[in-house]
Amino acid sequence: MEETYNVKAIILNRKNFSEDDSKIIIYSRDSGKLELVARGTKKIKSKLVGHIEPITLSNIMAVRGRQYDYAGAAASEQCYFNIKNDLDKLAAVGHAIRIFNKIIKVGQADEEIFELLKNFLDVLNRATADKISFELLSWLFIFKLLVKLGHKPELYYCVNCRAKILSAGMKFDLARGGLIGAECSAKIECPNGLTISENSVKLLRLAEKNDFNKLSKIKINNKGKEIKNIISLFLNYYV
Numbered sequence: 527m528e529e530t531y532n533v534k535a536i537i538l539n540r541k542n543f544s545e546d547d548s549k550i551i552i553y554s555r556d557s558g559k560l561e562l563v564a565r566g567t568k569k570i571k572s573k574l575v576g577h578i579e580p581i582t583l584s585n586i587m588a589v590r591g592r593q594y595d596y597a598g599a600a601a602s603e604q605c606y607f608n609i610k611n612d613l614d615k616l617a618a619v620g621h622a623i624r625i626f627n628k629i630i631k632v633g634q635a636d637e638e639i640f641e642l643l644k645n646f647l648d649v650l651n652r653a654t655a656d657k658i659s660f661e662l663l664s665w666l667f668i669f670k671l672l673v674k675l676g677h678k679p680e681l682y683y684c685v686n687c688r689a690k691i692l693s694a695g696m697k698f699d700l701a702r703g704g705l706i707g708a709e710c711s712a713k714i715e716c717p718n719g720l721t722i723s724e725n726s727v728k729l730l731r732l733a734e735k736n737d738f739n740k741l742s743k744i745k746i747n748n749k750g751k752e753i754k755n756i757i758s759l760f761l762n763y764y765v
């Protein structure tokens with residue numbers, strides 16, 4: 527008898543596998559990232575295909591195979607139509623999911639990471655552009671993901687002297703993993719220190735502490751250029 531198992535998962539990517547089949551990469555709540563072959567998805571009458579589109583939350587019954595596991599059946603629970611029908615949202619999510627897929631390895635289950643991804647998609651699905659830019663929200667998702675993966679930067683005390691960060695002039699020191707106060711950054715060698723404004727520090731602190739429901743409700747006066755740059759360099763430094 528075929529051995530099957532059920533997973534609740536978010537579809538990250540779908541690519542061609544053979545003439546009729548595709549391979550999907552999913553992030554499941556209970557088993558982490560998995561790759562499944564989906565048979566017959568290039569046939570017009572495929573019942574499976576709508577339920578395994580990227581950026582969909584689905585309940586999937588998987589079948590164990592000798593070489594690959596297969597998606598036997600799938601039922602979508604949330605299709606995130608507001609993301610798929612908005613080019614700006616789609617671009618922001620596409621970028622975030624590409625990074626997610628790159629840094630998350632197959633088979634490391636972490637329910638908190640599943641919830642983080644789901645929360646990000648749920649909130650972006652209903653977000654409006656007047657409060658926060660979608661691209662900035664996606665960078666904050668990457669930041670929160672790095673924190674969950676153990677790369678939590680020090681945002682309150684100087685990484686050199688442990689004094690409380692008070693004034694402007696601090697830097698974000700990639701090598702030391704957090705903020706370095708103005709005095710220390712002038713005194714010591716700090717080749718990986720990035721200029722960071724008080725406004726950006728505030729936003730990183732907010733992002734570290736709050737989920738996307740709360741973040742999406744805060745009026746954020748930050749164009750995000752500096753913060754995108756810092757998070758992207760932070761990502762490249764640690765991953």
Ligand SMILES: [Zn+2]
Nearest residue numbers: 684687707710
């Ligand atoms: Zn210091």
